[in-house]
Structures are given as structure tokens and as C-alpha cells.
Amino acid sequence: xxxxxxxxxxxxxxxxxxxxxxxxxxxxxxxxxxxxxxxxxxxxxxxxxxxxxxxxxxxxxxxxxxxxxxxxxxxxxxxxxxxxxxxxxxxxxxxxxxxxxxxxxxxxxxxxxxxxxxxxxxxxxxxxxxxxxxxxxxxxxxxxxxxxxxxxxxxxxxxxxxxxxxxxxxxxxxxxxxxxxxxxxxxxxxxxxxxxxxxxxxxxxxxxxxxxxxxxxxxxxxxxxxxxxxxxxxxxxxxxxxxxxxxxxxxxxxxxxxxxxxxxxxxxxxxxxxxxxxxxxxxxxxxxxxxxxxxxxxxxxxxxxxxxxxxxxxxxxxxxxxxxxxxxxxxxxxxxxxxxxxxxxxxxxxxxxxxxxxxxxxxxxxxxxxxxxxxxxxxxxxxxxxxxxxxxxxxxxxxxxxxxxxxxxxxxxxxxxxxxxxxxxxxxxxxxxxxxxxxxxxxxxxxxxxxxxxxxxxxxxx
Numbered sequence: 348x349x350x351x352x353x354x355x356x357x358x359x360x361x362x363x364x365x366x367x368x369x370x371x372x373x374x375x376x377x378x379x380x381x382x383x384x385x386x387x388x389x390x391x392x393x394x395x396x397x398x399x400x401x402x403x404x405x406x407x408x409x410x411x412x413x414x415x416x417x418x419x420x421x422x423x424x425x426x427x428x429x430x431x432x433x434x435x436x437x438x439x440x441x442x443x444x445x446x447x448x449x450x451x452x453x454x455x456x457x458x459x460x461x462x463x464x465x466x467x468x469x470x471x472x473x474x475x476x477x478x479x480x481x482x483x484x485x486x487x488x489x490x491x492x493x494x495x496x497x498x499x500x501x502x503x504x505x506x507x508x509x510x511x512x513x514x515x516x517x518x519x520x521x522x523x524x525x526x527x528x529x530x531x532x533x534x535x536x537x538x539x540x541x542x543x544x545x546x547x548x549x550x551x552x553x554x555x556x557x558x559x560x561x562x563x564x565x566x567x568x569x570x571x572x573x574x575x576x577x578x579x580x581x582x583x584x585x586x587x588x589x590x591x592x593x594x595x596x597x598x599x600x601x602x603x604x605x606x607x608x609x610x611x612x613x614x615x616x617x618x619x620x621x622x623x624x625x626x627x628x629x630x631x632x633x634x635x636x637x638x639x640x641x642x643x644x645x646x647x648x649x650x651x652x653x654x655x656x657x658x659x660x661x662x663x664x665x666x667x668x669x670x671x672x673x674x675x676x677x678x679x680x681x682x683x684x685x686x687x688x689x690x691x692x693x694x695x696x697x698x699x700x701x702x703x704x705x706x707x708x709x710x711x712x713x714x715x716x717x718x719x720x721x722x723x724x725x726x727x728x729x730x731x732x733x734x735x736x737x738x739x740x741x742x743x744x745x746x747x748x749x750x751x752x753x754x755x756x757x758x759x760x761x762x763x764x765x766x767x768x769x770x771x772x773x774x775x776x777x778x779x780x781x782x783x784x785x786x787x788x789x790x791x792x793x794x795x796x797x798x799x800x801x802x803x804x805x806x807x808x809x
Contacts, residue, residue: 511525589601628648659671715767740753
């Protein structure tokens with residue numbers, strides 16, 4: 348036996364349609380029809396009869412037969428007209444029978460309520476708003492069936508029994524209390540929110556949440572925060588574009604990566620800030636509960652120079668002035684920099700230094716001469732080429748410089764070289780002084796010999 352189920356949305360329209368006495372009672376009758384448990388498709392005949400009671404009772408109007416009502420995907424809408432009738436002064440009940448092609452009329456299980464004049468159908472919602480709704484009133488289903496909202500015959504929203512929500516006709520929202528937004532969207536796990544586009548040629552419907560309580564944004568043509576355009580006014584061209592908000596401090600676009608508990612003392616992550624006129628800043632965040640101060644500690648600042656196609660990098664609060672500058676005091680780099688021609692320049696001002704002590708350049712020279720100097724490669728990187736120099740451990744043992752015996756500071760290496768040159772100069776000067784004395788003695792001896800020779804030769808002359 349064929350089983351037909353009709354879910355009709357007609358109570359409010361019937362109530363209004365029967366309110367005028369002796370008037371034409373034409374109204375739009377729309378609903379959903381299932382045939383054998385599936386959404387019906389095709390033409391069906393409907394027979395409508397208005398009764399005075401949910402069962403039995405007397406006929407108030409009808410029956411009216413509507414022939415060939417088209418049903419598509421289980422949905423239908425048609426016009427019904429009971430003709431001129433007396434006003435409905437008490438609750439009415441609409442009996443509906445359905446007939447498929449080649450079949451007989453089948454009565455539905457229950458009649459639908461119809462409001463009397465100036466009344467309201469039980470459970471009905473007016474199109475111009477309701478007032479005085481009883482406590483516990485709601486729109487939806489009382490079983491495990493979903494609630495669908497359609498516009499122009501197409502689904503725009505779905506509310507499922509697992510408390511999930513689908514907007515813009517997404518794929519299945521399998522996760523309880525989840526939300527899927529967009530045609531290509533869908534959820535797998537509870538509590539997640541997933542977006543998706545329409546006919547997305549890049550991602551399609553392949554991206555889903557992989558754990559509970561995730562928020563997944565899928566956007567083939569980019570995500571914009573405070574903007575829907577790229578900086579040149581064209582559509583977004585990047586995966587994420589952030590524009591400043593006038594409702595927030597300053598006129599920069601900021602991104603904060605926060606760690607720790609808000610308002611707790613200590614470190615709280617980092618702030619990335621794009622400021623006007625070509626500046627990018629990265630700051631460390633530290634909150635002092637004692638002073639109630641959030642500090643933005645400068646770590647890196649970048650200044651972009653469009654005309655020169657270059658940028659300057661300033662680390663640890665340094666000022667711009669060179670392609671790269673590090674720090675502004677003895678604890679963070681002291682202002683050492685790379686020059687515009689690529690020369691690394693150490694901070695070496697007397698004002699940066701203290702605890703001066705004299706050294707013996709000759710001793711430095713002797714230690715340098717004894718220091719093994721070899722060629723070598725860095726492990727695992729032959730592409731960097733061969734290098735020449737000492738190893739840091741032997742350098743540290745010979746001179747005791749620096750704070751880590753695995754590394755050699757360029758200022759120390761240069762200092763040792765300069766001291767050794769001074770030591771070599773002292774050795775050369777000492778040797779030269781000795782040679783001068785020797786040469787003077789030899790000169791005197793030579794002069795004496797020359798004089799004696801000349802005397803002998805003079806005595807032999809006739």
C-alpha cells in the first residue's frame with residue numbers, strides 16, 4: 348500500500364482567508380509531500396475539506412479538489428478557493444486527501460488546525476510578526492527531523508537535530524553543535540565552524556575540520572579583515588589581508604600572538620605591526636601587574652624604501668641609518684651595523700668600554716705563532732667552500748678572550764692580529780737596534796784594519 352505524508356504550511360493563510368464573511372476565500376496552500384518515505388516528485392491531486400472538529404464534526408466548507416498539483420523535490424505551492432463562506436467563528440480543522448496518478452485518494456492521518464475570525468491557529472506564526480506567544484513557543488520540529496528554510500525554492504539554511512546549523516546549502520553538518528557556512532562547506536566534528544565557497548575550483552569540498560571545536564576558513568580568493576579589496580583597490584589577491592580599524596588605537600594594521608593568561612604578570616607573546624609610510628615592527632609583549640603597564644618591547648623594525656628597492660633592519664630598539672643595525676646599548680648589540688657596501692662594523696667606542704688593561708704584544712705574537720692555523724670545511728656544508736683559521740677552543744686557550752670557547756668574536760680576532768703586529772714590530776725594532784750596534788762595531792774594526800793596511804802599504808814605497 349502506498350503511504351503518503353503531507354507536511355503543510357497553511358494554518359496562518361487559512362485563518363486570514365476565512366476571516367471575511369461571504370467573501371472569496373482564495374489562499375495559497377504550500378507544503379511538503381513525501382511518497383513512500385521519499386520527497387515526492389510529479390503531479391498529485393489534493394482534496395481539501397474544512398471541518399468543525401479534529402475528528403468527526405460537521406463540514407464547514409468544501410470539499411475542494413485541486414487537480415495536478417506539481418510537486419518537486421517534495422515541495423509544492425498552489426491556490427485553493429472554497430468560494431463564498433460564512434465567517435469561521437470557532438476553531439476549524441482542514442482534512443486533506445492526496446491522490447497520485449493512477450491511484451485513489453488517501454486521507455492523511457490528522458487534520459490541520461484553522462483559526463477562527465480574528466483568532467490564531469495553534470502553533471501558527473504570522474508573516475507580519477507575532478505577539479503574546481506562550482512560554483515555550485518555538486519554530487521547529489518536535490522529532491528528529493531537520494528544519495529547512497528555503498528561498499525561491501532553494502535551501503538557504505538547515506537546522507539539524509544534532510544542534511548543528513548549515514547556511515547557504517552546505518554539505519552535511521555531521522558534527523553536533525557545529526556550523527557550516529557556504530555551499531562547499533561541511534563539518535565532521537562537534538563544535539566546529541567551517542566555511543566554504545561556491546563551486547570552489549581550488550579547494551572544492553575537500554577541507555573539513557579534523558578535531559572538535561575548530562574554526563576553518565576556506566576562501567579560494569582570500570580572506571579580508573576590515574577590507575574586501577587589495578591595497579590597489581582591486582579584489583583581494585592574498586590569502587589574508589588586514590586593514591586598520593579606526594575603532595582601535597593608532598592607524599596601523601596589527602596582529603597579536605598572545606600567550607599566557609590575560610592580565611597576569613609576565614611575558615605575553617608578540618605583536619606584529621604594519622605602520623604607515625613603510626614601517627613594520629615586531630615587539631615582545633610584557634605585562635607588569637605592579638605598574639599595570641603593557642610594554643611593547645622593540646625586537647625588529649623594518650623600513651621600506653621603494654625608490655631604492657631596499658629596506659633597513661633595526662634590531663632591539665636600534666635607530667635606522669644602515670641596512671642593518673643591532674641594539675642601542677651594551678646588552679643588546681651596542682649599535683653594530685652592516686654598512687651600505689656590506690661591511691660589518693663592530694661597536695668599539697671608548698664610551699662602550701671599561702676595565703682597560705695593558706698587554707704584552709710580544710707575548711701575543713708568540714702565542715699567535717704557536718697557534719695552529721689550518722684549512723677546513725664546516726660539517727655538512729661543503730657548498731660554503733673551504734675556510735682558513737684556528738679553532739675556537741685553541742684560540743680561547745691561547746688568549747682567554749670571549750665568553751664561549753666554541754666561538755671567536757671578530758673584534759677579538761682583529762685585536763689579536765693588531766697586537767701581534769705590534770709585537771712583531773717590537774721584535775724587529777729590537778733586532779734592528781742590535782744590528783745597528785753590531786754594524787757600528789764592525790765599521791770601527793773595518794776602519795782600523797783599513798788604516799793599518801794603508802800604513803803598511805805606505806812603508807813599502809820606495
